[in-house]
Amino acid sequence: MTTTPRKKLIEVSIPLEAINKASAREKSIRHGHPSTLHLWWARRPLAACRAVLFAQLVDDPSAWPDRFPTEAEQDAERERLHKVIADMVPWEASNDERILNAARWEIARSVAWGLGEEPPPQGDTTAILDYLQTKAPPVYDPFSGGGSIPLEAQRLGLRAYGSDLNPVAVLIGKALVEIPPKFAGQPPVNPVAQAELKRGGRWNGKGAQGLAEDVRYYGQWMRDEAEKRIGHLYPKATLPDGSEATVIAWLWARTVRSPDPAAKGAMVPLVSSFMLSTKEGKKAWVEPVIDPTAPDGWRFEVHSGKLLKADEDRLKSGSKGAGRGSSFSCVLTGATIEGDHIKAEGMANRLGARLMAVVAEGDRARVYLSPSEQHENVTIPLANDERVIEAREGALDQPVPARLTGGTCYGYGLTTFGKLFTPRQLVALTTLSDLVEETRERVLADARATDLDDDTRPLHESGQGITAYADAIATYVAFLITQLANHSASICGWNSANAQMRSVFARQAIPMTWDYAEVNVFSGSSGSYTSLFDRMVKGFEALAPDRVQSEIDMVDAAQNGFSVSPTVFSTDPPYYDNIAYADLSDFFYVWMRRTLTGVWPGLFRRLAVPKDQELVATAYRHGGKDRAAEFFMNGMRDAIGAMRQAARDDEPLTIYYAYKQSEAGEGGVTSAGWASFLQAIVDSDLVLDGTWPLDTEKRGRVIGNNTNALASSIVLVCRKRRADAGTITRADFVRLLKRELPEAINAIRKAGVGPVDMQQSVIGPGMGVFSRHDRVLEDDDSAMSVKTALTIINRVWGEIENEADTALDAETQVALAWFASYGFDAKPSGDLITLANAKNVPQQALFASGVFTDLRGRSQLTQREQMPADWSPLSDKRLTVWECVQHTARALRAEDGGQEAAARLVAQMPPQMRTDARQLSDRLFQIATDKGWSAEALVYNELSTEWHGLTELAQSIAQATPTGPAQSSLDLGGAA
Template structure:
């Protein structure tokens, strides 16, 4: 890769002042991004039981793989910052590769509690930060993933959030398990077990035991409201779920039929197990029959709801949404039981409604239910008030409210039992958990907290917003997405069955999460508090955080769904966190137009709050270690403008205005491997990670000309490191923003020709333009055939063009059409010429016996073979390919061709070249087994482990 000439260097007077720069960390130079992203993707597919995210729902959970990897790379020195140990670029590359390999293993979900590996990671952190115990803080803790991983890596961990639901969940991850580590359970029924109660396994066992007691007591009190059902053959079965439809009376005065509002009549679409509901009007009322023939309702006549309007049964009267909404607000919506789902022999049984089961659900509303009002000015939660259900209690049926209030009340009794049993086992009484206690009272508080988590999970599966999924014969929980929709035909599960969302399964899942919590040293024990990020203290903390996503998620309004139950169950256990009627709203750092006088006011509030938070962090954070900040995209960036959602610009501008330099930007993807949302994007990530350091207070201003010169001077070397690392082509443009915006943000301001300050948007446009230039400059380093092919591909792709043009272009590239044809990459006949497309180069190939091999031929052939036959076949070819061309050049050409395909909006080619380069590290690793002799020079892999 070429560098700009000395004449392009920025004038010394226009550079930022020379300072004693802190050591660069790995995250500021290079990451094994593919390995991290693959681990994050894999984490989403593993069995979720025991995963912290399943202990209690919170929105936008951060993958543990990403959080753990980022923290490690944030704390460990890059080899280039330790020249006394790694003097040459080759030594630095080798050490970097070792750290990458460790990081790749560390990121894997399966290694979350691999104690030898974790100790190795802690050792590397201590090497880079000797003689001090690092204090970590996440001021926007949310679901708790980042502080959990800080604790796992041995840091003294602190976390805070303004949202009390986030605080309680994070306490359940960080504080409670470590405080009661290595203690046996206190439940009398658990003492007979011969078990080594290591880590939090004893605590987890008590959660299960007292959870089972709680279930049995609740069933004894309200089980009569959940009767069994008799199937047509006379056999009795436990009900799994009741399917209900809200109803509205037809506005047709001549046929005012009470019409069920149903999305779909299908119960099961599984082959051989088809089931659906047939609804007919009989004597002025609707009768529901279960049918099992596979020829059920078609798409056009499935259900009664059509784009928000309803179709009346019997006469087809259209019932518009305005009428439905008015009837709902007037309290005139009804409900019909339309089907019963029961436990059968390895399959679901679908049974028609019966009067007994209708009557069983007709209960009076219990007293002391959560009657707090649902916000009506947030589109995430305003659907229920819109349809005549103004309070949180209205999200539940009376029977659901009965079981939830019963269990909530029993949690207090379960806590009392835990305390009594703990004292009987010899534990001192002590103070409450919130007061720092470690005795019986605090232990009772701990178990009660987890039982309340199980109740939260039950509420998610036991509201009138749950719906039936015919494709899997299962239930969609309340928060299938980050909003509360209006559900017309809903599911009411049986919390005492052995299927879909029953109470004890939630107890067991919470307990599994407790048992899986990492146990650090006593100095690494977590501490969690409710605090406003804009006003709290940051002195001496290392910070990594995932702040609110501008206007994407209404965290506090959504959290109230759980908060009202947590407060009812644990108000006396966590009074500091659960003291308000609802979660705090005014100080929440989100851009909510309804709270702040419209969109402009919301943006101003967010920008001011964001800048205040990160200005305070800059003033107090641990010196010498960068801060890392995640940003989750709501929409993709476009290379045409370099812009994205307002939040992305707000984030970058806010950090820079708050006195931060942004030194790296890394695309963190948790989507499935190979996913490409669109061509022409410079951010295909689900989130972007930024590594930042405080800008020097004495930083100087500069001009647009000097900024561009600095970009052209510094970006090539940064791109070389990225390309020679393990980044995928699809991620290069986003990652290149890091070193580019680092140049921009090191200056106090960049002046335009008219004296105004350059915006972040314009800086991103210049960075993208410089990236184009740098990648284009690679061409001069390629062989003549490859230079010709790149120019031809850029102009004509795989299409035909005049042979005369091809001859001229070949001569200018110091090659000829005949040479190109002998090289197997080009053909010219009948006055027409073209590059041979990948499909014609995917067959058998012996590079060693090939008369003429170019970097182009090697790259296109290998990409085609990868797409057709996979990585193993490419690895088999590499030992012979590397005897003819430089493999580093093949990788660089892969990056360039992806870049060109992206600009041409050619998705097929972009995927082809991204696939080859993304797998480059794995392919090189696999190639070792095919190598028979060591190479004479170091390239991408080294076949002889002992070679100097």
Template sequence: MAIPLEAINAASAHEKHIHSGHPSTLHLWWARRPLAACRAILFCQLVDDPSEYVDELLADEKTLKAAKAELEARKKKREQDKVDGKTIPADEKPLSLENIAIELERTRLFKIIEELVRWENSTNEEVLERARAEIRRCCGDELPPVYDPFSGGGSIPLEAQRLGLPAYGSDLNPVAVMIGKAMIEIPPKFANQPPMHPGTKENLSYRGAEGLAEDIRYYSKLLRDKAWEKIGHLYPKITLSQRDGGGEATVLAWLWARTVASPNPAVGGAHIPLVSTYWLCRKPKKKVWIVPNVEGTRITFDVNYGEPRDPNAVAAGTKVGRGANFTCLLTGDAVPADYVKKEGMAGRMGWQLLGIVAEGKGGRRYVSPDPQHIKTAFSEIPDWRPEYPLSQHPQYMSVTNYGPKNVSDLFMDRQTIALNAFSNCIPEVIEQIDASEEYKEAIATYLALGVSRLANRQSTSTFWDNGSEKVQQVFAMQALPMRWDTAEGNPFSNSSGNFIGQIDYLAKAIGTLPSQQPGGKEVHKDAQTVDFNNFVISTDPPYYDNVPYADLSDFFYVWLRRALKDHYPDLFQTVLVPKAEELVADHQRHKGRDPADGFFLDGMTNVMRHMAEQGRKDVPAAIYYAFRQGEVDEGGTSSKGWATFLQSVITAGYQVDATWPVRTELVGNLKKNRNALATSVVLSCRKRSESAEVVTRSEFMRALKRELPTAMKEMQRANIAPVDIPQASIGPGIGIFSRYESVLESDDSQMTVKSALQIINQQLDEFLSEQEGEFDADTRFALHWFAQNGYESGAFGDADNLARARGISVESVKHAGVAESAAGKVRILKREELLDDWDPNTDPHLTVWECCQYLIRALENEGEHAAATLLKKMGADKAEAVKDLAYSLYDICSNKRKDAKEATSYNALIAVWTELTRQAATISDYEITGDRQTAMNI
């Protein structure tokens, strides 16, 4: 069915800003799909498009009455449009009772989806039940089971469960499985139960998993206290100066820098710090930085408050440019990256304390290094270390380029001791719970996940965020990079990175999870061995050569295994995460590009074949796939990853019905969001008919020419952003290709998906080119001249030839206010050069080009209301032509001229088109004319 992409994308973007109570805060997992998108896609999979049941609609008295009334209203409007001389678009659907009924029903379903995807409605049972009722209506009065064989962070099974569907997920990665169990399997077992702890209860009644969440918080404090008894002496307080309020304060973090011996032998091997910045705090009203003191071969640091004389030097620290290049503080010599790498690989790096961050009244307090604190930090060694080999992947595990070989090398001694203490005390805490063994195991699971979360803040790969004054997590990106200076957080503090803070995030997530029956099921399984019989399939497979999460997740696995291997022995059989079977085209792991590609294609095809053959035939499968901007080669098709994945889907026997571009990335501001490429393309797939034909290349191309323009018009009417059109167009294009058993080339070989994508993209270009035939001659001239020259000048003779070919002259374009012509040169006017007092109602030579440029200028300079007012003045006919032109200009700027800045303007216009037309409809004629009598006459 059609889906309200704009609402889904907006809700997905908004969700990225939700932290407290969001399920993603239970435990880190990479590249989670937004819950809003998963919820909407599941609904769209299971609820039929109204075109499938139009007879039922017309048999309903209420619907029939509404459709008849709307039909009469539209007929009257069309007659009036004819009187007013307005043209009816040639591709507009005919007015019929059937089409009106479908449209009204689709609008009703869209409203359900728009409500469903809002974050604040994720626990609204009234909204959720409306969605469930529609699913039951279309699925034989049942809520069918859903399976995701690549469950990862668990978004899809979780949202299936929220919709009341029996939810099943599996993954090869034990960390993902543990997260999935914690989200969908455990909470329903204890739904609506009060907490078991002996303390004062927080509530009078408990819904869902609120009681479980309260117990997690209660027993986490008990765990913290037991850990403090064992290792609290390793976390001393710090004495503050009178300037900072005096007295003793709890340390929030110790800020360390790695050191290497100076490369200059004259200083006798003295160690020097590798500091990426001297800034400790860069807030506008609070500047704190450190200054080095050099006495002989000894280097110390002092904390300074205020504005430094040379902020650039403070920002740089001892680092020089990019990479591992530094300056020696003792001699001023360069410390090149090769030398740093050599010292690291030889195990000769050390640590130096740069400063201490304390919890003070009214904010953070910064203290110069204290010798006793340095001594305490290295006073004990852990009795157990995770001595397991780190992956040596050069791209995602760059930390290993500088020495770390084992997981244990990612933690300082005190950090390892702390994580050990918290893990070791879990059984002591669990024994104090007066409850069933199953409930004790549940609490142990969440406490262990809390320790795993703590590891993400207790590692040499964390860093001090001098903007927000906190310890930032290890995985600020999907990689394990080398950190030259690190923040060692205090797990017993009350601030950033402490253990109770980690548990608080986790418990809030648990308290808001759907926990109604039926409960979900998450298992440890290779996707190639899953039985999909009777399941609706909705899944987010791994991207072709994306991040090998198996390598990264060892970081968490070692701590989860240490705490939970007795509770989940089957899940934690291996000492590290299984890697060989991970379904990604990892050229490093498979020792070459061709073997990696073959592994991915064979494995993914195998999974897709099982899905196509075993999954439910009455419901389409939804397959998410990551799509990266710029993945287009010289042949006009997406890169090998995208083509390879689609090849596996089609070879497996699937026909692609539609593709939906869904934005899933956090974008910093609205302007960027308007130009953000969809990072997921959702494929709607059904098993290809057994009677599918074999056709020739020419027959395939004729089908494309016949069907693709109509589909593209539908997308433009739906205001899909130009930046998403290439991905969205894959749906109808590859849908035509995949409905055939095969498409034969002239030599009788089977056409590949890559070749099909090239042809589809060519047809898309032709469609956009043909649209210009609907524009006025001056606009067609401007469009071609802009494609050749942008806003630069070109020869008058070339412009004259171009204009004559369109039946006009250069003087005509100049008179229209589109271009200037002087001294044998012609140039398109930039938006800032256009008239200040332009009005489409008084322009004697009005063009679509002008309307588009003035509209963008109004949007960018004055905002949406000003643009909507201008749109109202232009009228509906001109407005539709402006939108078509914006699509064409975006294509020219992004694909031909490679002008990303200009492309952003056209994409932004389409991105807000629905809002502009909504606002324009509310603007009165009086606001437009300023004349009440004229407005009444209009």
């Protein structure tokens, strides 16, 4: 007899609003976030990963009817678990042991109940962690990327495993979750810390604090040593008053030989913008000045002060021309320089560079200086420096992607990674790279004088002694080289709005940059060694607990045999035809390989990152879109199939999908990526049990371009399909959808899903019906595709919503029909009479109810601003759902209103009317969105999103009112 798995919280309800709010806020966290250890693209927010893992492992109350026998008790327990999630997702909770232990205990309780055991004592950190390490299932992410999911599994006290095909991602994952626990709680080995301990000090550090102290000490030594060796390459600037100042950056412009014969072969500048600073009161700019005595007949001159808007607009356009593509104008003759000419010169290695401006650190402000011979000429001898030649002909002699989604500089002659850096940048980076091994030797020598385990096994062989510790410090300080490379390349632009340089990966591309910023690596400004170093060390603050060991390996997900099984899977796989990160990460790989081959020989045995197996439907890599789609489908099916084979039977799998606004299509049918992804899941014998939209963007901008801004991620909840799953027909499928979707839609609304994300959330239960069967047969007995199933699900959902409209009061039905046609516009009263007759309601009743306004021959829906501010559901003798929605929206947005005022109205509504009002708000959002009424759609999205919170607040208001109709009207069963 097959045992039915216990339902998990994520299969029923999660507090989406709290998760989304914390995830969006986390995007603005820059100090202390683990992501500052090293850049990786498209990381999942830690808040979302933590919440999903928790809800994936904690039982839903309905799984224990003996403990929570009534629906009310289950709802109350579910709300309590929601509160646990809401408490643990904010950034501040990342290291709050009290909050985290409460969450860990809930997981331990579910595990214990499932085993028929008593959970460990609440509040006993050691007992809880020991129990989770021995009894809870391990968590595995086979597409671990930046390591967010394993890190949060580890934070929750779970054994965490991950793997990735990309060696850069693997090393980042190891640095985040595998290395810190090996040396958790150990004191630093550096001489300063050891001297303090010998003087009677006591090490009270926890977790990775000792490791962080050593990274800080040895990283600082490395920086100081580099400055001793090459600091002369970074001269100070002389200010107008004769004093000296540290240079922040040198701004360069690429040059090309003018194709105009009148220019007599002069090299002329290619500048995207002449503005250096656009800050009000601090504007600065550079202009080319025709000067026959200067090289090539022109020079740059820097100015500051006030600017007319027309002049600023002209300067912002730089030397760009009016021709097609990347065209520029010759500063000497005005002739157009076509992009093809620039590309040809670039591929022939004939582009040059001229110093455009020097940015120095003045007294509490940037100082912009015209170029000088001293600063321009200091780099000339470096062109033939052996370190530059070695880098360009050695480790960095690997090709830049010739084709890349997002853009590449390859076509302009920057064809290898060595060519992306100026000679000075290469000298700095290679000097620091060479110092990593010297740093490692210093750590090893210092560690031998401590009590650290004299284990000589290296880190890559699972060592945990002095050799492994030296390898660990070398790994972290080597990250500074790759982080610095991202800010020290000749494709780093200058942002005039904030007067800072832009990193290479300000966007997911390796773009061509015409005028670029060469940062002073020894200054303290943005992009310097010190700036990046300080950020990186602070990232250790949010690493996971001492006692939880984890492992990250380099494995192809489609070929993964999962030595750790059965396991719980939570993963964030590649997204169909999105960015090919293997191409991008070569930028980091070439430096890591040069610096860390001896420390991590297995990861850096190749010349470049593996690309052929990367699961991305990249047309240029696979010979066209069709072959790329086939490759993705086969590979994803194999990867998900491997997960299914190793997955536990009693826990669901969770899979993230990055759903983009551009993927929305006609009738809810989405792009090939979304449909292909779902098809791979279904083909792998998994049942899609739920879809939860996670909005990781900041709230506020809900509407854009007259369409709804869809969730940036969708979490798919999957279960193994039963072996005895049957076959149904298309008609059966539609019948089951109509029977099961209404209850599922109500549950989704009850969970707080707003109208923006309803369409994606409804896919979950709809695809659950589709995927729990072996096949759904079309009329010709062929198997229905996922794409067709999505169309049917969306159509049935629309029919259910339309049927629900007929249950509303007659006045609201008329208002809804009017709104769908005219919005709040006034129209001839005859139009209203027609609608009123169709709904069998007298026209005068529409005016008497306050829903419509009589304009003497014309009629319109009553504007929210004209509705009485003292309205109450308790005193309204012709109460309608329409009024409940409009008055609550008015109160929520009023200057003298807000949540409390809106919640008081909700508290006074009859239970069914509250439920209908929430549903009507969603319908009005959809109509407004379809009509392109962005402002009106925003009103209903805000109301629906806030509805769950308003209901909770209404409950508090009712409980604070000992007697009276407001209290008696509030029935939590209908509050959602």
